[in-house]
Amino acid sequence: MLYANCMKTVDNEDAIFIVETIVDSGMPYASKKQMSHQDPEMKAIETIVNARANEKAILDAAESDMPPLSVIEPQIVKKLGNLYRAENGGTVVAGYLLAKRLYELDYEKGPAKLMPEGSVARTAATFRKKPGY
Secondary structure, eight states, X not given: OHHHHHHHOOSSHHHHHHHHHHHXXXXXXXXXXXXXXXXXXXHHHHHHHHOHHHHHHHHHHHHTTSOTHHHHHHHHHHHHGGGXXXXXXXXXXXXXXXXXXXXXXXXXXXXXXXXXXXXXXXXXXXEEEOTTO
16 A cells, blocks of 8 residues: 555655565565556656657757656657556556656646546646756
8 A cells, every 4th residue: 555655655765665675675566456666567657758759859849848757758658558547557657757757857746637638647747957957
C-alpha cells in the first residue's frame, strides 16, 4: 500500500525516496495487476523518460508550463500500445518517472493540467525550475 501511495504522490522527493527504498529491499511490493519496477513495461517507460534525445523536449515543455508527459506519451504509446493505460498504473508510472527525472534536474512540481486531446493520461503535472537554480 505504501508503494502504491508513493507512486501516486509525485508532490515531493520523499515519495520518490520511499519508492526507491522499497524496490531496493527486494521484497514483494505491488499487486500483480499494477505495473511495478520489475516489469518490462516500466523499464520501457523509464528508457523513454531518461533518453538523452528526449531531455530537450521534456525541459522545453516544463519551461512552457506544459506537462512534460504530453511530449513523451506518444513515444510510450508507440512502444507499448495498449499495455500503457491508466487501469494498470501505466500513466502513474510515467508521471512518477518524469517527476523523478525532473527532481534530479532541480525542478519542482507545479499544478496538474489537462493532457492534449487523445492522450491516455487525462491530466499530468507541470514542473518549474526551483528558485535559485
